[in-house]
Amino acid sequence: MKLERLISMIYKLLNHEVLSASLLAEEFQVSKRTIYRDIDVICAAGIPVISHQGIKGGYGIMDGYKMDKSLLGSYDVDSLITVLSSLSTVFEDERAQGTIERLQTVGTSPQTPSLAVDLETLRTDPDALRHLRAGITERKVVCFDYINAKNERTTRDIEPIRLHFKYSNWYIYSFCRTRRDYREFRLSRMMNCSLTQETFQPHHDAPKETDLLRQDQVSEVVFRVGPKALAEAMDHFHQADKQFHDDGSLTMRIPVYQPLEARWLLSFLLSLGSGVEVLEPFELRGIIKEKLQKTLQLYEEV
Structure with missing residues (x-):
């Protein structure tokens, strides 16, 4: 427990200019006397801890002291920090936050991030x-x-x-x-x-998720997207096989598992309204037509 506290304290000192003994004691739930002893141990290990006097005083690491960066390049570290930051926010994971602080000691100097990851949770509790x-x-x-x-x-x-x-x-x-x-x-x-x-x-006999999808139940769905619905279609199926036409429309081909039962696909196609026409499979055209007819029945009096 003491070793883990010492290691965590070292990383905290590396990532902050000055930390007071009171703050460290509260962070690690020990007395200030214990923090003083831990600082002595860290100094004895060869890490240059400096004591800062005054109201805003405390402990810090000597400027210029760096940890070995040979294991990871700065690009790798910065990318890991970005992903872990998103995960720690979503899961409120203190362990991930601790890992971030350790990685920051071997990262590049502060700058505008070149990568951002947003694992949105608006659709999830x-x-x-x-x-x-x-x-x-x-x-x-x-x-x-x-x-x-x-x-x-x-x-x-x-x-x-x-x-x-x-x-x-x-x-x-x-x-x-x-x-x-x-x-x-x-x-x-x-x-x-x-x-x-x-x-x-x-x-131990848990199947891989890919094994649950039988390839003989995957079929190609072909639909033509009108010029006014291109952006939405591209957002959802960017990796689809695409063929642009002179009139500005686009034909897209995507493999879908059990397309006649894929409610997510049906919902998306219906959301585009007249902006899309399903070409294949023919049975899917019939399902969409039936859905549209039932919807029209709700507005017969309009």
Whole structure:
């Protein structure tokens, strides 16, 4: 415990010009006398700690003292700091913040960041993220209410395996005790998420997520986007196979798992209204037509 405190104190001193004994004592929940002894130990180890007198006095590291940067280049360090900063904000992770402080000692001098990562949580309950993260690290069962793709509300007990941030949403890959199988859940559809005290043993036969997607159920979807809907389509399917036409429209081709059941795809295509026309598969055209007809029925009196 003392060694861990000493190491943490060294990194804090490296990242701040001056830190008072009172602040360090409060940070590490020890007495100021203990801090004085720790400073003596750090000095004895060859790290040049300087004492600053006065009202704003305290301890600091001699200017020019640097830690060895040979293990990581400045570009690597700055990129890691950026990603970890976003994660520490999302998960309120004190350990990640501690890692950031250690990395900052070998980073470049302060400058305008060239990289920024925003793991938005507007669609996700922050508490759910933290419960799931704790469930993964502590191997504890997590329970929640869930709205599935059929708009059915169910209660699930899961053994969380890993969190994913993809398609601008958070997902949890887990073993679902309710279905007795591996499932992926979208956090934006979760409610009343809570971390239980029940622990579980990891399942060593857990399949990879890619194994759950049968390639024979992946089909190509082709649609033509009008000039006024290009930006939205490009935002969602930038990596699609694209063919621009003289009239300003664009034909896009994307592989989709079970496209006739992909509600996310249907919702997006419908959101573009007359700005998009599905060309293939033909069955998807029929589904969209049926959806539009049902919508028009709601406005027959207008």
